[in-house]
Amino acid sequence: MDNIYINSTDRTPEVDFNFTSNHFSLRGESYPEDVPTFFGPLMTAFSKHVKSLDGGSSLEFNFELLYFNSTSAKVVMNLLELLEATASNGAVVTINWRFAADDDNMQELGEEFGEDIKIARFNMCPMT
Numbered sequence: 001m002d003n004i005y006i007n008s009t010d011r012t013p014e015v016d017f018n019f020t021s022n023h024f025s026l027r028g029e030s031y032p033e034d035v036p037t038f039f040g041p042l043m044t045a046f047s048k049h050v051k052s053l054d055g056g057s058s059l060e061f062n063f064e065l066l067y068f069n070s071t072s073a074k075v076v077m078n079l080l081e082l083l084e085a086t087a088s089n090g091a092v093v094t095i096n097w098r099f100a101a102d103d104d105n106m107q108e109l110g111e112e113f114g115e116d117i118k119i120a121r122f123n124m125c126p127m128t
Contacts, residue, residue: 001049004042012038013065019049025062030072039075050082055090059083064098065106073109080113083120093120101126 001019008014008028016025024046032038053059061083068076080095087093095117097110107124114122 001045004045013068015042017042017046019045022053022057022059023062024060025064027062027064029066030068030075032072035071035075039072043075043078046079047082050086050091053086053089053091058092058094059086060094060096062096062098063110066100066103076113080117084117087120095120095122096125097123098125098127101128 003019004015004017006012006015011029012032013026013028013030016023016027018024050059061079063076065076083093083095095114097114099106099110107126110124114124
Protein backbone atom coordinates (compact mmCIF):
# COMPACT_ATOMS: atom_id res chain seq x y z
CA MET A 1 0.00 0.00 0.00
CA ASP A 2 1.30 3.45 -0.88
CA ASN A 3 2.03 5.87 1.94
CA ILE A 4 -0.33 8.85 2.22
CA TYR A 5 0.80 12.37 2.96
CA ILE A 6 -1.56 15.36 2.80
CA ASN A 7 -0.48 18.89 3.74
CA SER A 8 -2.65 20.71 6.25
CA THR A 9 -5.00 23.48 5.22
CA ASP A 10 -6.99 25.98 7.24
CA ARG A 11 -9.70 23.34 7.72
CA THR A 12 -7.94 20.00 7.42
CA PRO A 13 -5.11 18.37 9.36
CA GLU A 14 -1.77 17.23 8.04
CA VAL A 15 -2.09 13.51 7.39
CA ASP A 16 1.00 11.33 7.44
CA PHE A 17 0.14 7.65 7.05
CA ASN A 18 3.34 5.70 6.61
CA PHE A 19 2.17 2.16 6.00
CA THR A 20 5.76 0.99 5.46
CA SER A 21 6.94 1.95 8.96
CA ASN A 22 3.54 1.71 10.71
CA HIS A 23 3.80 5.32 11.87
CA PHE A 24 0.70 7.44 11.47
CA SER A 25 -0.21 10.98 12.46
CA LEU A 26 -2.85 13.67 12.26
CA ARG A 27 -1.70 17.22 13.04
CA GLY A 28 -3.47 20.55 13.07
CA GLU A 29 -7.10 21.56 12.90
CA SER A 30 -9.88 19.35 11.58
CA TYR A 31 -13.19 20.75 10.45
CA PRO A 32 -13.42 19.87 6.76
CA GLU A 33 -16.50 21.02 4.89
CA ASP A 34 -17.12 17.42 3.83
CA VAL A 35 -15.76 15.05 6.47
CA PRO A 36 -16.71 11.81 4.62
CA THR A 37 -14.97 12.97 1.44
CA PHE A 38 -11.81 13.94 3.31
CA PHE A 39 -11.58 11.09 5.81
CA GLY A 40 -13.41 8.30 3.95
CA PRO A 41 -10.49 7.17 1.75
CA LEU A 42 -8.08 7.54 4.69
CA MET A 43 -10.24 5.40 6.96
CA THR A 44 -10.65 2.77 4.24
CA ALA A 45 -6.90 2.54 3.63
CA PHE A 46 -6.07 2.54 7.35
CA SER A 47 -8.69 -0.09 8.17
CA LYS A 48 -7.47 -2.35 5.37
CA HIS A 49 -3.89 -1.96 6.56
CA VAL A 50 -4.46 -2.70 10.24
CA LYS A 51 -6.53 -5.78 9.39
CA SER A 52 -3.51 -7.15 7.53
CA LEU A 53 -1.17 -6.83 10.53
CA ASP A 54 -0.11 -9.92 12.41
CA GLY A 55 0.45 -10.39 16.12
CA GLY A 56 4.12 -9.50 15.92
CA SER A 57 3.55 -6.08 14.37
CA SER A 58 3.91 -2.75 16.09
CA LEU A 59 2.15 0.47 15.19
CA GLU A 60 2.32 4.06 16.44
CA PHE A 61 -0.37 6.68 15.95
CA ASN A 62 0.21 10.32 16.92
CA PHE A 63 -2.71 12.68 17.38
CA GLU A 64 -1.60 16.31 17.54
CA LEU A 65 -4.85 18.11 16.93
CA LEU A 66 -5.30 21.74 17.88
CA TYR A 67 -9.04 21.72 17.26
CA PHE A 68 -11.62 19.39 15.76
CA ASN A 69 -15.36 19.60 15.30
CA SER A 70 -17.89 17.00 16.41
CA THR A 71 -17.91 15.21 13.05
CA SER A 72 -14.12 14.91 13.13
CA ALA A 73 -14.41 13.65 16.71
CA LYS A 74 -16.36 10.68 15.35
CA VAL A 75 -13.46 9.96 12.98
CA VAL A 76 -11.04 10.11 15.92
CA MET A 77 -13.25 7.70 17.87
CA ASN A 78 -13.39 5.33 14.89
CA LEU A 79 -9.61 5.45 14.56
CA LEU A 80 -9.20 4.71 18.26
CA GLU A 81 -11.61 1.77 17.98
CA LEU A 82 -9.58 0.38 15.06
CA LEU A 83 -6.37 0.84 17.03
CA GLU A 84 -7.82 -0.92 20.08
CA ALA A 85 -9.08 -3.79 17.90
CA THR A 86 -5.63 -4.07 16.32
CA ALA A 87 -4.07 -4.30 19.79
CA SER A 88 -6.60 -6.94 20.81
CA ASN A 89 -5.48 -8.99 17.78
CA GLY A 90 -1.94 -9.07 19.17
CA ALA A 91 -0.19 -6.10 17.58
CA VAL A 92 1.70 -3.69 19.83
CA VAL A 93 -0.14 -0.38 19.44
CA THR A 94 1.03 2.92 20.87
CA ILE A 95 -1.22 5.96 20.74
CA ASN A 96 0.29 9.34 21.56
CA TRP A 97 -2.12 12.18 22.32
CA ARG A 98 0.00 15.32 21.89
CA PHE A 99 -1.33 18.65 23.14
CA ALA A 100 -0.04 22.05 24.16
CA ALA A 101 0.68 22.01 27.88
CA ASP A 102 -1.65 24.99 28.38
CA ASP A 103 -4.53 23.55 26.29
CA ASP A 104 -6.89 22.20 28.95
CA ASN A 105 -9.57 21.37 26.39
CA MET A 106 -7.36 19.09 24.28
CA GLN A 107 -5.95 17.53 27.44
CA GLU A 108 -9.46 16.73 28.71
CA LEU A 109 -10.49 15.31 25.33
CA GLY A 110 -7.41 13.09 25.31
CA GLU A 111 -8.14 11.88 28.82
CA GLU A 112 -11.73 11.06 27.83
CA PHE A 113 -10.65 9.19 24.70
CA GLY A 114 -7.95 7.39 26.66
CA GLU A 115 -10.50 6.00 29.14
CA ASP A 116 -11.82 3.67 26.44
CA ILE A 117 -8.40 2.27 25.56
CA LYS A 118 -7.69 -0.89 27.54
CA ILE A 119 -5.21 -2.91 25.46
CA ALA A 120 -3.28 -0.41 23.35
CA ARG A 121 -0.85 1.91 25.12
CA PHE A 122 -2.32 5.42 25.36
CA ASN A 123 0.15 8.18 26.23
CA MET A 124 -0.77 11.73 27.15
CA CYS A 125 2.04 13.91 25.78
CA PRO A 126 2.00 17.56 26.86
CA MET A 127 4.22 19.77 24.70
CA THR A 128 5.87 22.88 26.02
